[in-house]
Amino acid sequence: MLVVLFNAVNVESVPLNFNQFWATHRPRVPIGALYMAHAGRMRHLVLAIAAALMVFSAAPAQAGTDEEQVRAVLDGMNASYNGSDFDSFASHVCADMRQADGFEAGWHRSRKTDGPTSITVMSVEVAGNPPSQAIASVRFAAANHTDAKTLEVDFIRESAEWKACRYSEHLTA
Numbered sequence: 001m002l003v004v005l006f007n008a009v010n011v012e013s014v015p016l017n018f019n020q021f022w023a024t025h026r027p028r029v030p031i032g033a034l035y036m037a038h039a040g041r042m043r044h045l046v047l048a049i050a051a052a053l054m055v056f057s058a059a060p061a062q063a064g065t066d067e068e069q070v071r072a073v074l075d076g077m078n079a080s081y082n083g084s085d086f087d088s089f090a091s092h093v094c095a096d097m098r099q100a101d102g103f104e105a106g107w108h109r110s111r112k113t114d115g116p117t118s119i120t121v122m123s124v125e126v127a128g129n130p131p132s133q134a135i136a137s138v139r140f141a142a143a144n145h146t147d148a149k150t151l152e153v154d155f156i157r158e159s160a161e162w163k164a165c166r167y168s169e170h171l172t173a
Contacts, residue, residue: 066126066162070134070155073162078119084111094158094165115143122150132157138167 073092080088086107090098097103120139127133134155141148154166 066131066134067124069162070124070126070136071121073155073164074119074121074136074138074153077164078117081111081114082116092164094156094163097163097165113142113144117142134162 077089077092080086080092086104089107090104118141120141122137122139124134124136127135136153136155138151138153139148140151149169151167151169153164155162156165157163
């Protein structure tokens with residue numbers, strides 16, 4: 001046997017005033033102040049995102065093939081160069097190059113002279129078994145120079161990572 005009980009509820013319609021749901025005396029805040037508070041938070045968010053992108057773009061290249069890894073190192077070097085981030089740039093070069101006399105001073109001089117740069121990786125040749133050396137042909141264009149250059153960049157493996165170790169202007173015969 002099924003027994004169902006219903007509770008009857010008497011609902012009455014009671015007129016309510018809108019001010020019963022809102023604070024009757026709210027402080028007025030100028031719209032400009034709200035905008036400035038929002039802009040401050042937004043600025044912090046944008047700075048945090050930019051910092052995260054810089055950290056991840058400066059990380060050592062961990063692409064798939066050796067050729068992709070070399071290309072990623074070159075991209076990281078160019079991003080560091082354009083960002084005037086010597087420490088990040090130096091993380092992409094071999095110890096011999098980093099420790100050479102005048103390397104940092106020369107880097108800062110050329111960065112100031114060149115302005116923003118762009119690169120085009122023309123080719124990458126990897127050698128060794130296991131791969132331990134590579135040569136990349138890179139087209140280098142600087143905003144403050146009218147002529148682009150093709151550079152040959154030599155890479156070696158250092159602690160399982162590709163590092164640029166020498167670059168020179170490509171001479172054509």
